[in-house]
Amino acid sequence: MRKSVLAMSLASIISVGLLVSCRPSSTSSSSSADSTGTSEVGAYKFDKKVSIDFWVKKGTAKYYSNFVKAFNSAYPSITVNVLDSGNYGDIDQKISQGISVGNVPNMALTYPDYVSGYLKDAPNRVLDVTPYMNSAEYGFGHGDPVIEWNGQQVQVNTAADDIIPSYLNDGNNFIIDGKKIEGQYELPLSKSTEMLFVNRNLLTEVAQKSNTTYDVIKQKLATWEGVWEVTEMMKTAMPEKWNGQKASANKGSAPLTYEDDTNFYVTMSQQLGIPYVDSSAADNLPVLFGKPENKQKTVDFLKFMGEKYNSGNFVTGDTIGIAGTYATSLFAKESSGLIITTTAGLSWLNDPDKEGDEDHQFPIDVLSYPSSSKDWVHNEADLPADADPDAVISQGPGVVLFKSGDSDKDLATWLFYKTMTSDFLNAQWVAAGSYAPIRYSVKETEVFKGMFDIPADSKKPLYDANYYPAKKQMYEVIDQYGKQGNLFTTDVFPGSGSVRNEAGSLFTGSLNSEKNTDSDAIGELVDKYYQLAVADSTK
Numbered sequence: 157m158r159k160s161v162l163a164m165s166l167a168s169i170i171s172v173g174l175l176v177s178c179r180p181s182s183t184s185s186s187s188s189a190d191s192t193g194t195s196e197v198g199a200y201k202f203d204k205k206v207s208i209d210f211w212v213k214k215g216t217a218k219y220y221s222n223f224v225k226a227f228n229s230a231y232p233s234i235t236v237n238v239l240d241s242g243n244y245g246d247i248d249q250k251i252s253q254g255i256s257v258g259n260v261p262n263m264a265l266t267y268p269d270y271v272s273g274y275l276k277d278a279p280n281r282v283l284d285v286t287p288y289m290n291s292a293e294y295g296f297g298h299g300d301p302v303i304e305w306n307g308q309q310v311q312v313n314t315a316a317d318d319i320i321p322s323y324l325n326d327g328n329n330f331i332i333d334g335k336k337i338e339g340q341y342e343l344p345l346s347k348s349t350e351m352l353f354v355n356r357n358l359l360t361e362v363a364q365k366s367n368t369t370y371d372v373i374k375q376k377l378a379t380w381e382g383v384w385e386v387t388e389m390m391k392t393a394m395p396e397k398w399n400g401q402k403a404s405a406n407k408g409s410a411p412l413t414y415e416d417d418t419n420f421y422v423t424m425s426q427q428l429g430i431p432y433v434d435s436s437a438a439d440n441l442p443v444l445f446g447k448p449e450n451k452q453k454t455v456d457f458l459k460f461m462g463e464k465y466n467s468g469n470f471v472t473g474d475t476i477g478i479a480g481t482y483a484t485s486l487f488a489k490e491s492s493g494l495i496i497t498t499t500a501g502l503s504w505l506n507d508p509d510k511e512g513d514e515d516h517q518f519p520i521d522v523l524s525y526p527s528s529s530k531d532w533v534h535n536e537a538d539l540p541a542d543a544d545p546d547a548v549i550s551q552g553p554g555v556v557l558f559k560s561g562d563s564d565k566d567l568a569t570w571l572f573y574k575t576m577t578s579d580f581l582n583a584q585w586v587a588a589g590s591y592a593p594i595r596y597s598v599k600e601t602e603v604f605k606g607m608f609d610i611p612a613d614s615k616k617p618l619y620d621a622n623y624y625p626a627k628k629q630m631y632e633v634i635d636q637y638g639k640q641g642n643l644f645t646t647d648v649f650p651g652s653g654s655v656r657n658e659a660g661s662l663f664t665g666s667l668n669s670e671k672n673t674d675s676d677a678i679g680e681l682v683d684k685y686y687q688l689a690v691a692d693s694t695k
């Protein structure tokens with residue numbers, strides 16, 4: 157069974173312990189470098205220069221340069237080499253091939269699914285950061301340095317109770333061979349989630365043609381039952397745009413676009429209580445969706461979705477059927493009026509290339525991900541006890557640290573991570589993109605509050621007039637998720653990433669099938685992808 161990520165005491169996440177093998181000693185945070193260049197304008201002094209490698213996604217190393225510079229203002233004897241290393245799968249492949257012989261970086265961008273494989277194949281190579289987190293010398297909230305940022309001296313804060321616990325949970329719930337592995341093996345960095353984005357102008361027009369109001373429509377969009385009602389209203393109100401045919405026969409158009417097929421399937425499984433995976437399964441087979449006792453629920457869900465898809469209510473990123481067309485571009489072109497995508501998708505929902513064209517610039521409202529108040533697959537029956545009707549998926553990469561055999565390198569890597577994710581620098585990281593803060597205090601900073609102001613020298617005022625108010629709404633929704641405990645992650649075990657891919661392929665394949673409402677044909681697809689998923693989970 158998938159687990160909801162609920163706020164919990166940090167004390168339950170971080171076990172008591174201190175790292176005793178490290179060489180640095182505390183110094184004044186305002187001390188200057190000595191003649192050897194190894195003293196730190198920060199908390200610690202190393203007795204040698206240290207160089208560490210950080211593998212990141214291709215093309216993104218440049219985005220870390222200011223953070224490395226800020227870190228070096230406090231720790232000049234630590235060289236941080238940020239290296240473009242391909243996509244996330246490429247990084248995982250390189251690590252998987254090199255981990256047994258220690259040919260790995262000190263730190264890498266990763267996902268928990270990948271880390272579970274490292275813990276199974278080479279558990280002694282992955283660094284458990286629990287002792288570092290807890291150290292009274294340099295752990296969270298201890299020995300925090302003064303950094304320089306744009307010519308200003310800033311005292312950063314890394315307090316443990318300031319971190320959003322659900323994001324830490326992603327890195328301490330690893331199940332290997334049915335046994336939970338104690339420790340923190342992944343740390344949060346770039347977190348994101350999904351929400352519902354609405355073309356306000358388009359839905360206002362739909363409301364007018366449907367003898368209702370836009371506010372009433374927004375209220376309906378709070379639930380999936382309401383979403384299906386609204387998509388029907390949209391088709392009736394604008395038959396010239398949405399004529400009731402599935403998107404592949406209608407130039408990709410549909411009232412609702414969902415960008416990520418796999419997230420759609422996994423989140424609906426969580427909300428509706430349709431078994432997906434359970435790493436603690438008694439038979440040590442964590443894949444649930446095709447087991448005999450669960451198969452019919454899976455088939456019923458896919459059949460329902462096939463009916464809605466055939467009726468032209470929605471399209472997904474993998475079923476658009478038009479080469480080179482993205483889910484967000486459909487929304488930007490007003491081929492859909494609703495889209496569920498991640499925080500990163502916001503910047504593409506109005507077309508910046510159409511800046512001077514008011515017909516292609518429209519206000520966007522950002523709403524919470526729809527919940528499921530009833531089992532809408534089975535004629536509004538009550539949801540099963542294990543359903544999680546308000547669930548919203550937590551995603552985005554974190555980092556994994558590897559043992560180097562050199563305690564100075566390991567500590568230097570930890571200090572870089574801790575400093576980069578401090579209150580001030582995490583606010584800068586969030587402001588530079590559209591990721592969620594991993595610290596509560598970020599939203600109280602001036603840089604965060606300034607994220608929503610339209611630049612005085614804006615080069616695209618029409619675009620920005622819609623983008624910045626929507627961005628503010630988006631972060632209000634993220635804050636709401638944290639307060640309400642909506643975010644969830646799925647069980648992590650060796651092969652869980654591949655299992656997730658098989659589930660996504662099942663969803664897409666079922667929708668694309670000519671027999672996507674035939675229970676027997678859907679059942680055969682479930683069997684196929686279930687067997688593939690089981691094979692992935694037992695490699």
